[in-house]
Amino acid sequence: MPCTYLLLPLLLCLLFPLSSSESxxxxxxxxxxxxxxSIFRLGFFSPTNGESFTSSQSSNWYVGIWYASIPTPTYVWVANRNRPLSDPHSSTLELTSTGNLIARNSHDGVVWQSDNNHPGTDFRFSDTGNLILIGDHGSPVWQSFENPTDTWLPGMNVTGLTAMTSWRTPFDPSPGLYSLRLSPSFNEFQLVFNGTTPYWSTGNWTGESFVGVPEMTVPYIYRFHFVNPYTPAASFWYIVTPSDASPEPRLTRFLVDYNGQLKQYTWEPQTNSWNMFWLQPEDPCRVHGLCGQLGFCSSKLLKPCACIRGFRPKIDAAWRSEDFSDGCLRESADSCDGRDTFEAVGDLRYDGDVEISRFQVSKSSCARSCLGNCSCVGFYHNDKSNLCKILLESPLNLKNSSSWTGITDDILYIRDPRKGNSKGNISKFVIILCSVVGSITVLGFVPLILLRRNRKRKKTRKEDEDGFAVLNLKVFSFKELQKATDGFSEKLGHGGFGAVFKGTLPESSTSVAVKRLERPGSGEGEFRAEVCTIGNIQHVNLVRLRGFCSENLHRLLVYDYMPNGSLSSYLSRTSPKLLSWESRFRIALGTAKGIAYLHEGCRDCIIHCDIKPENILLDGDYNAKVSDFGLAKLVGRDFSRVLATMRGTWGYVAPEWISGLPITTKADVYSFGMTLLELIGGRRNVIVDSDTPGEKEDKGEKESEKWFFPPWAAREIIQGNVDLVVDSRLNGEYNIEEATRMATVAIWCIQDNEEIRPAMGTVVKMLEGVVVVTVPPPPKLIQALVSGDSYQGVDHGLSGTSCSEGRGCSDLVTGLSSPGSRSSFGRPSSP
Known part of the structure; x- marks a missing residue:
């Protein structure tokens, strides 16, 4: 009998396997x-509050993985993103008797199940953030890394079958419209809209990096490998691993954001925040379909999407949660009675293709054609070519054409039923009444004609002041600025674009700097338009424009006054002013951020064209402020004429500029590198010393020795002797790590080949230590100057130019050599 009792449970187990309730x-x-x-945490979360399990009132809960070691809730994986749980307290994550992971509760049932083909017997949660289901033989049968959501973590394999899909909104992890995937050719990554339409790619894999995103190979962040563990080619994998050279683990991740941009973040413990390392596409309006049908996209808006006049969001709640994909609809009901009018909305473009009918007619005929077709949403018309394009579908993600392809003169007109005349007739009484009132009004205007003429100038100025008030710019008269500067008596300096004077605004006793432009290269209208552009640019490391004067031939700009002057006043060995190392590093980083903003942060890229210590101003706390940005364009971009008259500026000009090649932002990078060397060494790059041993009498004229600092500094920096380059007046009181980083960045910036120079955004990250700075190759031109060898500058159109010691290249680099001087490139005998 006892044996019967013992065998019965065993028989029951064999006949009836464990149910999921016994998981x-x-x-x-x-x-x-x-x-x-303790780097990652696995559990239930609600994205509406992100931290507290008990305090959230949300009915949507998810099984997910997030960083446990940082205070900011950052989720990297979600299991049940399509079916949230409503009751978190009774919800469970289980390993079933059949070997699957499931998420469920009594109210919602099973909302998620792992799709492993072989049963799992145990699980492991790794420090890489990977949830792994283990099979009988200890090998993985399922991994969260092979089933990602929107985040790509170090160590994650990506195959042709894997795609990362964005969240729907910042607080809704359900699958959004944007995905990152391998291209069908398996040689690049693509961002894809709605699973079908690619709108950005990394460019091909070269074996070392991606053509379009070289930042993706930066050491300490990621290292990419391209391997073929199986055949056929469809099994090619990209494997991402942390660099073995990293001195300490760095939290980093790729994110396919809900707005369709691919972003890379690194965690900065010093600031306790995520630092966005890079993002693509940089312009959110290049994300396909971001603002939906008839939605307007602009990177200048607080939120990128808005509805054009006469339209409203199709789903208000979705727009409030930053899901703009449903687009806009008309505020008034559509009509098709032939009496609608059209609203001109500008030179706009849209994503994708819509059905279009094209022909050449006048604008009025184009409008009539649209009115005759009830499917017509609007039309494009070009007044120059009379090309008419009828839109038979609602366009997707409208945006300004000028920032993409230049002005095309194709103006979009959207059908507007609000202004149509529904009655069809206008009362004759209204016509007669308007005629009578108009006649009386005309008689009333006769005595005011002379008065209007007298007030015209004041009115124009008032309109100017009202218009520029939006930009916080004041329109000054010449008399006002003449009085504010006491007749332009206190001169602060003189540059290639004009002289600068100190002034005081009478109404506020505020000190200002007034720049009087000497080479205005445009008319009054063009000048005001350019001032609008400059006035709209605001950055902590750019000098703020307060106002301007454009009166007759006078062109003046009014800036904030910088009490500590320009950086150039601190770069003389005889100057009593000495900048601490902390100030120098802050100035270098601030200057780089200001230039990077001009290159990458503005709507239109601005090339400064004249980066030098004289144009880096210091406020009361010695923070760097880049000045004179945009002035090259303001005076007509006559670079050669302007720069030829700038004393000493040739020492900062990139080789490609001298050779007449087109100028890019890399010309500013070169100038910044030269300036950085001066900041590190506390000296000017070109030193004329009349007391040097090389001074001598020659035919009655003194020959002064001219010493060029960069060649010697470049050699010492590359050889690791940064301490010899740093300003000796600091007496060793500086951060050697920062000094090495700054010096090495400077040499990268002054490379002869502009393609090798880093972009200013990368320079900022290199200075911050986010990007590791490797030893650069010696610049060919600098190397020739050091060795005295001949240098043929074929790459820059300098073929046939011999750069031997004291001749040729010194003229190219400094532009300061004269027949009565000679140049020295050796190590200085004294500070």
Whole structure:
């Protein structure tokens, strides 16, 4: 009998396997699991509050993985993104008796299940953030890394079958419209809209980097490998791993954001925040379909999407949660009675293709054709070519054409039923009444004609002041600025674009700097338009424009006054002013950020064209402020004429500029590198010393020795002797790591080949230590100057130019050599 009792449970187990109710519970309710080193956490979360399990009122809960080691809730994986749980307290994550992971509760049932083909017997939660289901033989049968959501973590394999899909909104992890995937050719990554339409790619894999995103190979952040563990080619994988050279683990991740941009973040413990390393596409309006049908996109808006006049969001709640994909609809009902009018909305473009009918007619005929077709949404018309394009579908993601392809003169007109005359007739009484009132009004205007003439100038100026008030710019008269500067008596300096005078605004006693432009290269209208552009640019490391004067031939700009002057006044060895190392590093980083903003942060890229210490101003706390940005364009971009008269500026001009090649932002990078060397060494790059041993009498004229600092500095920096380059007046009181970083960045910036020079955004990250700075190759031109060898500048159109010591290249680099002087490139005998 006892044997019967013992055998019965065994028989029952064999006949009736364990049900899912007897599954192993991994987590329940507010329980969580930490990875081995407590970097990641696995548990239930609600994206509306992100931290507290008990305080959220949300009905949507998810099984997910997030960083446990940082205070900012950052989710990297979500299991049940399509079916949220409504009751978190009774919810469980279980390992079933059939070997699958499931998420469920009594109210919602099973909302998610792992899709492993072989049963799992246990699980592991790794410090890389990977949830792994283990099979009988200890090998993985399912991994969260092979089933990603919107985040790509170090160590994650990406195959042709894997895609990362964005969240729908910042607080809705359900699948959004944007995905990152391998291209069908398996040689690049693509961002894709709605699973079908690619709108950005990394460019091909070269074996070392991606053509379009070289930042993706930066050491300390990621290293990419391209391997073929299986055949056929469809099995090619990209494997991402942390660099072995990294001195310490750095939290980093790729994110396919809900707005369709691919972003890379690194965690900065010093600031306790995520630092966005880079993003693509940089302009959110290049994300396909971001603002939906008839939605207007602009990177200048607080939120990128808006509805054009006469339209409203199709779904208000979605727009409030930053999901703009449903687009806009008309505020008034559509009509098709032939009496609608059209609203000109500008030179706009849209994403994708819509059905279009094209022909050449006048604008009025184009409008009539649209009115005769009830499917017509609007039309494009070019007044120059009379090309008419009828839109038979609602366009997707409208945006300004000028920032993409230049002005095309194709103006979009959208059908507007609001202004149509629904009655069809206008009362004759209204016509007669308008005629009578008009006649009386005309008689009333006769005595005011002379008065209007007298007030015309004041009115124009008032309109100017009202218009520029939006930009916080004041329109000054010449008399006002003449009085404010006491007749332009106190001169602060003189540059290639004009002289600068100190002034005081009478109404506020505020000190200002007034620049009197000497080479205005445009008419009054063009000048005001350019001032609008400059006035709209605001950055902590750019000098703020307060106002301007454009009166007759007078062109003046009014800036904030910088009490500590320009950087150039601190770069003389005889100057009593000495900048601490902390100030120098802050100035270098601030200057780089200001230039990077001009290159990459403005709507239109601005090339400064004259980066030098004289144009880096210091406020009361010695923060760097870049000045004179945009002035090259303001005076007509006559670079050769302007720069030829700038004393000493040739020492900062990139080789490609001298050779007449087109100028890019890399010309500013070169100038910044030269300026950085001066800041590190506390000296000017070109030193004329009349007391040097090389001074001598020659035919009655003194020959002064001219010493060029960069060649010697470049050699010492590349050889690791940064301490010899740093200003000796600091007496060793500087941060050697920062000094090495700054010096090495400077040499990268002055490379002869502009393609090798880093972009200013990368320079900022190099100075901050986010990007590792490797030893650069010696610049060919600098190397020739050091060695005295001949240098043929074929790459820059300098073929046939011999750069021997004291001749040729010194003229190219400094532009300061004269027949009565000679140049020295050796190590200085004294500070």
């Amino acid at each position: 192993k519970v991994i987590i329940k309710g507010n329980q969580t699991i930490l990875s081995f080193n």
